Amino acid sequence: MSLSAARPPGGSPMTPGDPVSAIETPALVIDLDAMQRNLARMAEFARHHGMKLRPHAKMHKSATIAKMQMDAGAVGVCVQKLSEAEALAAGGVSDVYISNEVIHPDKLRRVAALAGRVTLSIAVDSTLGVERLAQALAQAGTSVDVFVEVDAGQGRCGVAPAAAGALAQQVVSHGLRFAGLQAYHGKAQHLRSALEREAAIRHAVTAARTAQAAVTASGIDCPLVTGAGTGTFVFEAASGVYGELQAGSYLFMDRDYADNQPSPGAPVFEHALFIKSEVISRGAAHAVVDAGHKSHAIDSGLPRVWLQDLEFANGGDEHGILRPRGDALPALGDSVWLVPGHCDPTVNLHDRYVVVSGGLQGGSVHAVWPVDARGCVA
Amino acid sequence: MSLSAARPPGGSPMTPGDPVSAIETPALVIDLDAMQRNLARMAEFARHHGMKLRPHAKMHKSATIAKMQMDAGAVGVCVQKLSEAEALAAGGVSDVYISNEVIHPDKLRRVAALAGRVTLSIAVDSTLGVERLAQALAQAGTSVDVFVEVDAGQGRCGVAPAAAGALAQQVVSHGLRFAGLQAYHGKAQHLRSALEREAAIRHAVTAARTAQAAVTASGIDCPLVTGAGTGTFVFEAASGVYGELQAGSYLFMDRDYADNQPSPGAPVFEHALFIKSEVISRGAAHAVVDAGHKSHAIDSGLPRVWLQDLEFANGGDEHGILRPRGDALPALGDSVWLVPGHCDPTVNLHDRYVVVSGGLQGGSVHAVWPVDARGCVA
Known part of the structure; x- marks a missing residue:
């Protein structure tokens, strides 16, 4: 992994410096x-508000970054898929929460095996899921923390x-450890106005409070409500119900999150993830760069050109088309920096991060980090 | 590569049978x-029309498949990126055309080196590109076929x-082999009506003919015009100008191409690429599968559910949301097959193909093939 991470196929190895x-x-x-500024600001926010921080590692898929987050105070990380958890655990991450449902018995056997190697937790939302999880854990002789997922407004x-x-009663009756409620409202994250996001999270908080009451009414203690994303975490933190924040994108701040009106009281996060591209063709009124949607995901819209005032248009899988705006078109061979529309699926396209210190202009390569869980969709 | 291709991280190895x-x-x-039926039908079409076939391997990124296409009569394959060419060459593909511009001197050195290992051709559209290519080839003592790319209507x-x-004169004056014209009209491929596509290709044919005349007026022979995609190749084949077809998607036929009104005289191509997903959550009126846009690209729209009449809605990076239509919702743990909206970037998300023979229902695993050039964007 480290070799392929450091050396693109046929390409030049990147060396620190x-x-x-x-x-x-x-x-x-x-x-x-x-x-690192983003990382520190979020860690400080969580500390200041007495919240646990468990950033979502589905965003960066990197064991190196997960460990940096934990070194700064995060209690662990979230992932969405078992294979992501396995990849991060293999990279030395000691506390992973699969904030999603796993149903297949073969995968649940792997969940149970993984629970023997790291501190593991998982979400459930069905009787079948609880039964199969309990069976797999009993066979392996391991245990996990189990969160009951509540639909907090997303409809997923x-x-x-x-x-x-x-469902919490079923968790307990199968001898499993009930750890609390998963209540993430994904659809709230990109509502552009802070007021709309606050209203959506008011709904999520009501859902979480209702679920919490239902659990305690069943005679079961509800130790934690976990959720929140980069667009809304200030509202969950202020709710009095949530105890743990799962935001992930704050670390890289993609174009889509930056297009949100800032939430009052939120730290300022800077763009920290970029695609470096190059002009490979020049027309009279447009330039073409070598980055298309095989280099940056466009599910949340196109990238924004960084450091230059140029319009970016979709040029297909392998190309981006630039048109002049405040700045003139770059020349053949010039570098053009892009801020991806959505960081999570953009990261998932690449095998490695080139990590730069000293800034994009004049800085140098600090390291090359593998995207450990790239392609881990299973 | 073969190990990671056959064995998902932590997952069950797939064995033939x-x-x-x-x-x-x-x-x-x-x-x-x-x-295989698609492959044979396209090979037969090209033979019947006296056209060379050079399928675009940016679609499948597989040396195994490229060699199957060449065994059935293709003269070679196209790619868009140098690193794709390197990956396929490493997998034993002997004739590769980079149908795109390469400008960086380091990459052109690799182009020149690769030309010492396989039969290589490349496109140019600038004086700078020609000069740098000539310099790299002179230094390496190798040669490539050079195609001048013409804007056939795409504006890229x-x-x-x-x-x-x-530009052909510059190619020749630098001692390079001028091999003909690259004239691909990407925007024509997904115009829904065959008449619209035919009209767009009429424009491309005019462009190619004008370019051809300009080349011959310069006293240079123009041996070949190459281009065409799955949406339009019947029109290029009938043009009397094009001599080579570059269509790639015919092999897998994604949802977007199947949504086109068929071109008159085109072979019938079947869906041959699928995402197998599983229901991991069930609501009263919806089901959730474990495949989102980290499993299938959505730049050309959402996937279509296959074998069942269900509506598919975007559930984010890791989830798809199903709603009933002609069929009732599947149960927790059921398999759901999806036809991707766009095959090229979907393939690029995965490290391996699971190859099934005997059909999706009742068939068995024939092999696991690596996606050799996955992530090769450079």
């Missing part, structure tokens, strides 16, 4: 200084809030 | 019988048709 100009394009680049996974008590 | 039901989800699955790379003669 290489200038930014030597980074081959297209490349996934971290501005380390900006990332999770039980209705009032049904949380019954 | 395993039933389809044993394939872990989400998985990128080829219906081998359908793919390529010179204006009338400028093709001057």
